[in-house]
Amino acid sequence: MADFTSQIIRKAGTWTGAFAQCVLTYEERFLRRKVIKTAQGKTLLVDLAHTVSLDHGDAFELPDLRLIEVTAAEEPLLQITGDLVQLAWHIGNRHTPCQLEPDRLLIQSDPVIGHMLEHLGATVTSINAQFTPEGGAYGHGRTHSHDHGATAHDH
Numbered sequence: 001m002a003d004f005t006s007q008i009i010r011k012a013g014t015w016t017g018a019f020a021q022c023v024l025t026y027e028e029r030f031l032r033r034k035v036i037k038t039a040q041g042k043t044l045l046v047d048l049a050h051t052v053s054l055d056h057g058d059a060f061e062l063p064d065l066r067l068i069e070v071t072a073a074e075e076p077l078l079q080i081t082g083d084l085v086q087l088a089w090h091i092g093n094r095h096t097p098c099q100l101e102p103d104r105l106l107i108q109s110d111p112v113i114g115h116m117l118e119h120l121g122a123t124v125t126s127i128n129a130q131f132t133p134e135g136g137a138y139g140h141g142r143t144h145s146h147d148h149g150a151t152a153h154d155h
Contacts, residue, residue, distance in 0.1 A: 002035055002045035004062050009048065012057030018069035022060070025073045026097065026108065026131045029054040038068060056132050072130035078114050079129075080105040082122040090120060097133035106131060 021039040028036070032051040036044050044060060056072035080087055081104050088105055091098045096113055099106035106129065107113060114124045 003042040004038075004060075004068070005045045005047060006060035006062055006068070007047050007049070008061040009052060009054065010059040010061050010067060012055050012059075015059050015061075015067055018059055018067040020066075020068045021071050022068055023071045023073045024054070025075045026133065029070065029072070039071075044068060053135070056130060072132050074128045075131055076109040077106045077127050077129050077131055078109055078117075079125040079127045080107065080117055080122050081125075082117075082120075087117055087120060087122050090117065097131075099131060099133045106133075 020042065022036055022044065023039055024036065030051065030053050031046055032048050034046050036046060038044060046060060054070045056070065058070045059067040060070070061067055080091075084100075084103075084105060088098060088100065091105065091107060091113070094113065096107055096110070106127075108131065109126065118124050
């Protein structure tokens with residue numbers, strides 16, 4: 001049995017005063033029902049109505065209104081520099097999650113995409129950092145699929 005249960009997410013910037021923290025990778029921050037460990041060694045059963053994409057700074061709200069903060073974990077990434085507009089277009093064209101910054105792009109470590117970007121003139125460097133990519137064009141936080149009115153399709 002889990003130490004805590006949460007069925008409510010509080011978005012970053014709408015809360016203060018967490019008593020605990022969960023450090024999760026980008027993939028781990030996409031969930032609906034899952035038991036996760038807090039940084040303090042306790043277990044949290046997350047049981048949400050729908051699958052969500054959590055952002056760094058969101059929080060799980062417990063039934064007693066206490067909050068557990070979501071922190072993006074450091075993970076293996078590729079740092080991309082060069083003609084960022086062109087490179088971002090190619091990354092987006094492959095539906096690859098991308099963190100956009102003024103002087104670099106960050107993507108999950110993928111040797112095939114990294115090699116393609118090098119052939120386009122990019123400098124590609126392996127790093128470990130928090131990964132908080134841009135949300136999808138339709139506001140769902142992930143780029144796997146999007147809605148077109150009453151229909152949806154995956155790419």
